Amino acid sequence: MKHKLLLSALLVGAVCSAHADPLASWNDTAAKKSIEEWVQNATNKDRSTFIPPEKRYVVFDNDGTLWPEAPLTFQLQFAVDEVKRLAPEHPEWKTDPVVTAVLNNDLKAVAESGQKGLMRLLELTHSGITTEEFDQRVSSWMDAKKDPRFGCRYDQLGYQPMRELLDYLRKNGFKTWIVSGGGIDFMRVVSQKMYGIPPEQVIGSFALSDFTLTDNGTELRKNMKGAFYDDATSKPVAIHLFMGQRPVAAFGNSDGDLAMMQYTAANPDYKTFGLLVHHTDGEREYAYDSHPSASGKLIEGLTLAPQKGWTVVDMKQDWKQVFDPKLCPVKN
Known part of the structure; x- marks a missing residue:
């Protein structure tokens, strides 16, 4: 009897699995x-x-x-966080308006800088490094940072x-x-x-x-x-x-x-x-x-x-x- 019940349970499970939505x-x-x-x-x-x-x-x-x-694309958020991380090594960046907006946490100004501002942030954070180094920076960011609203990593x-x-x-x-x-x-x-x-x-x-x-x-x-x-x-x-x-x-x-x-x-x-x-x-x-x-x-x-x-x-x-x-x- 136990064997029959086990077989029935397995068959039901298989049918349910086959018809899983x-x-x-x-x-x-x-x-x-x-x-x-x-x-x-x-x-x-x-x-x-x-x-x-x-x-x-x-x-x-x-x-x-x-x-x-929203509120920023993940890549733009990555660039913002990278600017903050790297800024102490680059005092010359502080005269740049989009960098100033980032350091002041003025995300509205960052968004309003449009494609020109985005390209500037990408230039500062996505160039001058090897492709392997860039991949590692992105991976480290994904592992460490969490979305402030949802409290989960961006890759989740x-x-x-x-x-x-x-x-x-x-x-x-x-x-x-x-x-x-x-x-x-x-x-x-x-x-x-x-x-x-x-x-x-x-x-x-x-x-x-x-x-x-x-x-x-x-x-x-x-x-x-x-x-x-x-x-x-x-x-x-x-x-x-x-x-x-x-x-x-x-x-x-x-x-x-x-x-x-x-x-x-x-x-x-x-x-x-x-x-x-x-x-x-x-x-x-x-x-x-x-x-x-x-x-x-x-x-x-x-x-x-x-x-x-x-x-x-x-x-x-x-x-x-x-x-x-x-x-x-x-x-x-």
Whole structure:
């Protein structure tokens, strides 16, 4: 009798495991159903909507799509913390307005400095060092720093519903890429660990590096030469450069992602999919669209989405939880 009960329990467990919801952090709303319907149509050989596995390339923005971007993007917060750490060694920085804003904790002024201010902070903290040294600085920062609001490390703040979506797509034969305005070297440090996306499938903003022979071998030293900002209309350019083919699905959260989504939607061979994450949950995360604290403005996208048939995710209504409670036990 005991053996029969054990066998029954094992069978029930196996059945439950086989039918486990791969998108368990999503509410059963139209957004979740649209994802599942598209994937089913794209992977069914008997349907006209079938997409061959070698063409199943899908692209994700990062800031605001896979992890938070408020009140500052994580990379900008890293640059701010690096300026504070390095400033005592560089007294000449104190005459720089954006450095002064950082040292005075005037994050509003930092955000308002725009792309020019951002590039200056990147110049001070992302150049003049080897690629290995930069990777180590990012890793050390990720290990030591915590988000002041959520009290968790930044690498623990990937959106759980989006991480499930990445896994779901990969299990159905899709190749997942990041295409973001964030720095390519910065994201590559954590992309595998956080999202299961290898470094070679990360596309982002970048600058050229200097190669030199050294007594110990070779090194690449980061600088700001040939800087390429991977946002807005630059995203399709970068996709073509790094991927060499047009995606079949695109996931973003701001008007800066629209060119990538339009480029994807214009794929002449397959029925594509587009999704925008709308930040509507000020209690569990942040609520903004037309007036973000730093980046992620979403105005035109909300108008285009119904016209293009794109899915808009209402974070408050469509997600059961925002972060993985095992990694970041905040209110979900």
